[in-house]
Amino acid sequence: MKRTSPAAQETEKSQKQPLMENDKIRSLFNGKIWDPKFQEDLKHEIATSQPYNWGTIRDLVDDDLLRNVRKEIETEIHFTNKETDIYKVNQSGDLANLSGLDWNDLSRLPSLCRLREILYSEVYRDVISHVSGAGPLSGSKMDMSINTYTKGCHLLTHDDVIGSRRVSFILYLPEPGKRWKDHYGGGLRLFPSIVANVPHSDHTAKLVPQFNQIAFFKVQPGFSFHDVEEVYVNKHRLSIQGWYHIPQEGEKGYTEGEEAEWVKTNTSTLAQLESNVLQDYEFPKNERSILPYHQIRHFDELLKAQPEFSDGTGITGTDLSLFSKADLEYLANFISPHHLTETGIQKLQSQFVTKSQLQIEDFLNDDKSESLKKLIKRDELEKECPYESVKVEAPWKTAMPPHKWRYLYIDGKSHENFQTEQDVLESLNSEENPNYKLLSKTLDSANYNTEAALIDVAIFLESTAFKKFLALITLLSPLSEQVLIRRFRPGKDFTLATQINKNHLLEHVKGFVEAVLEGTLCLTPSDGWESGEIGGYELYMDNQDDDEEENKDIKDAAVYQSDDTGDSVLINKPPSWNSFNLVLRDETVLQFVKYISWAAKSSRWDITAQWDVKTTEDEDENEIDNE
Structure with a gap:
């Protein structure tokens, strides 16, 4: 996968070797x-x-x-x-x-x-x-x-x-x-x-x-x-x-x-993917919907109203009375109770503020976790998983193009099945916003119990109540969101290393953070992933290179760069059950989900989300275009 340096090539050319006669060749x-x-x-x-x-x-x-x-x-x-x-x-x-x-x-x-x-x-x-x-x-x-x-x-x-x-x-x-x-x-x-x-x-x-x-x-x-x-x-x-x-x-x-x-x-495959030329042909779209201004103001007010500790750490206290009764009841329907106490939230907040990342084990409560696990395991055992894109049926879709990623996903939009250029062009002419609630109503629950349950969690992650909880544990106010349900099939699926996609529509917002908050709720029902031998892990790695120009040819020749020494790995999270991973990622960090080996006992299932975020500032400095 490597290429010889120009100096080595010149050395080779200068070497004198006896050449065989054509008849011998x-x-x-x-x-x-x-x-x-x-x-x-x-x-x-x-x-x-x-x-x-x-x-x-x-x-x-x-x-x-x-x-x-x-x-x-x-x-x-x-x-x-x-x-x-x-x-x-x-x-x-x-x-x-x-x-x-x-x-x-x-x-x-x-x-x-x-x-x-x-x-x-x-x-x-x-x-x-x-x-x-x-x-x-x-x-x-x-x-x-x-x-x-x-x-x-x-x-x-x-x-x-x-x-x-x-x-x-x-x-x-x-x-x-x-x-x-x-x-x-x-x-x-x-x-x-x-x-x-x-x-x-x-x-x-x-x-x-x-x-x-x-x-x-x-x-x-x-x-x-x-x-x-x-x-x-x-x-x-x-x-x-x-x-x-x-x-x-x-x-x-x-x-x-x-x-x-x-x-x-x-251009090389890597250069193609780093350009903007192919964005029309990439699905799912990396597009985070901007939240209504009144929601963002509400998150700001919530953060400003939290009591502050006096130890100079920047960590706030937590006053759950600022949540409505309906908010707390809705959160309790999904999140484990020990994460919804003042002590529990302060513990999560302290970990995230210190490291800009957070791993929440046992995120969903026992009832949600057990019912989801039962449904996903049943699908793994009893339903045939489609391995060809033409066989993928709604509400699932196939991520494309496969030199960037491939997996099944649900995004809350109408079903698409791209086989020709015309299919793609027709989709571009009928852009729509994700609507998981509408999608949920269209599903036949008798045949799509698992999908309905996953969509229910996606709706929860898009709720105002959850984003309040998110704001409290990160001390960041969400400005936009995108939520995807994903299934990575053994012997088939992966994502290659990519950088964050900056949302230029929000650059004018006071306090806007030049990073994206990413959350992945992993719902993989099988074990055996810990060694990394069968892939499926979500890896974050440092992409900073002080010798960028010097190594340009070598990087290009390797097609894609990923860490093979361990020196650049920031996070390596194997698939697991009911684990929520939060990471604040800037442009210097690459992320990918490693190809799932055919030897895996099940698919890797997850629900992933991205939010543009900002720090809390005065209201009159936070004007946002709501269009």
Whole structure:
């Protein structure tokens, strides 16, 4: 997943290596690839393939050579497990990127060196260039890595657009002599695009890899989306991943300025997601509804009326008499009683003000907790969970695009099922505000008991009474809100690392906090999540980088950055039952929910909310546009 620095590339170019004769190179490949008819048939097959142009060749190279390569990798290379928001894979440490090696000091890897040489030889590159329609390919800018996918390993959706890449290839080396079966997982899955840069939620082509098989495709910005399916069994899916680049100066096919123009025009998957271009095609919308002004004033008055402690900590006392009887009764219908006493609220308030985060265990009272758990467990056991977007039925929807996130959600709006660009455009022309109360009335309670119960909690989180409680424990006044019910399916769902979306409509408000208050009520009924091995954890990490410019190329090459050392992790919360996690997050903090492994005993269920907030100021300085 890493890329060699320019300095390392120059060192590599300067190294003198004896080159094989073309006849020797040809002899180490399967003779069929030199057959003009085979090439033309393959070229036609690739040109007409779906969901985009890609191809595969079985028995690519000499069998003995590849078996020796596999033996060298097994005996001479140490693999280390590496995990980010987008992948979990075993990489070969310093050997992960073969272009960075000192090839004069690889006497223990002669077969691997030979394989690298023939894969980047001119005669073979010309074949790949011809059948893929990609144009001339560089033989000096080499880019290869060795990976082994073991049980639980995966790589999520991306399009391979980084730098000057022109063709992507994967040469598979699972155990020779044995067939890699579909139910092992680890397949290469290809995704069609609704429009450029917006892949469909479901793949439409899949390759089950076999020993000595290569898959390759022309890198097509915004269209060549693919992933590696999770490996489900205790077997090693070994592969060599590589790329062919645009020709460099002095090479055949070099065009001055071509690479610079390509890099300028085509952005990586990460850059696509960080831009505003795709916002129309992202669902659910990251849009927090601004609260009525009279509600915000009420929260201000509540906070100002609280008694203050005299110890200089900034912590207030709590006067529950400022809540109406109806407020307290409504809160008691949901929240555990020990959180609704003056002492309980002061304890929560102290923890949040000190750390800007808070974890409330046993948040819902026993009655709500037990009834919800019974319903969710029943759904897990008795109802078939839809794994294809076309099978998702109201009130659930599928989050998209899948190179940013994928999960089922309920947002209080009309049902949508996006299969075409027209579906998306029609939705944009009929924007509506969320209305969980209206949605609740439309559900058939006999078939949607669980959904109705979850919507009931979502309505509670949107209530004025709850936002009063929220204001007391955070000492912040809510200005806006968004509440989502989510279900993350095993072997399917995740969110990738993102920053907060600032609400520019509220920037003029006195006391406006340059951060978003996030709350997640986790309602996952199963156990076994604590080790992190099956994912599902909600992770917050520090994204500040003092050497941003120096590391820019490395970051981009890794596609997504997540913590794999533990140094930047701020919060790592595994799925649990009835735990409410509150975090005040600014732009320096990334957050994601890790891909849920197929080995998980259940889905991860939660209700998540976001609020823009402000500190309490004088009323006449808090004018807000109520439109």
